[in-house]
Amino acid sequence: MNIKAWSLGAVLAMTPLAAAVAQAAEVKAVATFTVLADVVKEVGGERVEVTSLVGPNGDPHVFEPTPQDVQALRSADIVFMSGLGLEGWMDRMIAASGYDGEPVVVSEGIEPREMAGGHDHDHGSEAQGHDHGDEGQAHEGHDHGGEGHDHGHGDEGHAHEGHDHGGDEGHHHHDGADPHVWNDPVNVEVWVDNIVAALSQVDPAGADTYRANGEAYREELEQADQWARGQVDSVPADQRKVLTSHDAFGYLGARYGIEFLAPQGITTASEASAQDVARIIEQIRTDNVHSYFFENATSPRLVEQIASATGVRPGGTLYAGALSEPDGPAPTYLQMFHYNIEQLVSGMKGDD
Known part of the structure; x- marks a missing residue:
């Protein structure tokens, strides 16, 4: 009898339904575009199910949401966006979906390049001297890796008083800030720290996992940066x-x-x-x-x-x-x- 019971349990454990239940993610996350979604996946691992609003080969500047995208946003436990004016459609989409949370702006803490008159102005580093620890990577008093990082409505990086992400029908430039921060892997390290903190807040039981995943991924980013410098040199x-x-x-x-x-x-x-x-x-x-x-x-x-x-x-x-x-x-x-x-x-x- 015990053998039969064990055998039945073993069979049930191998069914697709049982496997799906056993591997169900703890957190449903939505990211605005594929690059960000991939970084969230690296940090979240199996605990986080990630949906990207903009699909592969899609342009995040001119995205047009579908009803399925609105539904994904409505049912999300946490939403990630890059910020700096990239997602000019985001406020309108949040309003349409009824999502009642505050998106995590992962580029918070990155000093942006400012565009003026068609020319860029770098803040925080020279072309060859961008250092992992320089002031351009963090605002004073901002801890990218701490569990106390607050992504709530009162956070200075998230409160946009009088500021409309979705204004001007997608032509929002956020005072000329360049939003393409991810094309420097050192900036993606800041993303990782912000993602670790945000996931740890919404899922405290997974905090150690997120921290370990984040540290491992940061090492890969540092290696990629060193490799790239050697190639370009x-x-x-x-x-x-x-x-x-x-x-x-x-x-x-x-x-x-x-x-x-x-x-x-x-x-x-x-x-x-x-x-x-x-x-x-x-x-x-x-x-x-x-x-x-x-x-x-x-x-x-x-x-x-x-x-x-x-x-x-x-x-x-x-x-x-x-x-x-x-x-x-x-x-x-x-x-x-x-x-x-x-x-x-x-x-x-x-x-x-």
């Missing part, structure tokens, strides 16, 4: 100039000493002017830029126009703000970062 400094679709790689350029030219600014929601295009064509001719790159989530039209006028050669596709499909070259953040660096180095060197 193999390119002569005067050849580190490339043309891309829009200004999404400023943080990467500042970190590794690469100059990026782009007809569009920090958002793809607005078109480049004829004057912008003419200026870039002149700069390419003057600075002897060797190669151009398309981006997976944006139109290649302007880049093709400029390339045709200047004779620069194609360097391939970069993943700026969206991961690839799982069978593509950039299905995770770290794979995306490695792929982009390899493509850039090859293009700057003029490899065939």
Whole structure:
């Protein structure tokens, strides 16, 4: 009898339903786009089920939510967004969904690049001198890794008095702040610390797991950063100039000493002017830029126009703000970062 009971229990334990129940995640999380969703998955592990609102190869600047997206947001235990004006549609979506929480803004604590008059202004680091411990990575008194990190409505980084994320129909630039912080892996370390703190708050029983996962992933990010510097350093400094679709790689350029030219600014929601295009064509001719790159989530039209006028050669596709499909070259953040660096180095060197 005991043998039969054990056998029945063993059979039930192997059924898909039993396996699903045993592996059910403790937390339902929603992230605004694939790059962020992947980092949340790395920290959350099996305790967190992560849904990305913007899908693979999708442009987070001009996202249009579906009813399914609204439902996912409504049922979420926690919501993550990058911030700095990237998700101009987020406030409207929260209002439509009835989600009553406050999104975790993972870029809180990162000193943004400021865009003014088509030119970027770095705060906190020179192109080659961005250090893991510099002031540009944290505000005074802000602890990225502590359990006491408050993501509530009263937190200065989350309270937006009089500030509408969804204003101007997606053209919100947040005073010219560049939102593409993830293209510097050191900034993603700040994301990780904020995600660890937020998940630990909503799921205290998993705090040790989140902390351990975060520490392991931070080590991988540090290794990726060191590898990237070695790769880019193999390119002569005067050849580190490339043309891309829009200004999404400023943080990467500042970190590794690469100059990026782009007809569009920090958002793809607005078109480049004829004057912008003419200026870039002149700069390419003057600075002897060797190669151009398309981006997976944006139109290649302007880049093709400029390339045709200047004779620069194609360097391939970069993943700026969206991961690839799982069978593509950039299905995770770290794979995306490695792929982009390899493509850039090859293009700057003029490899065939």
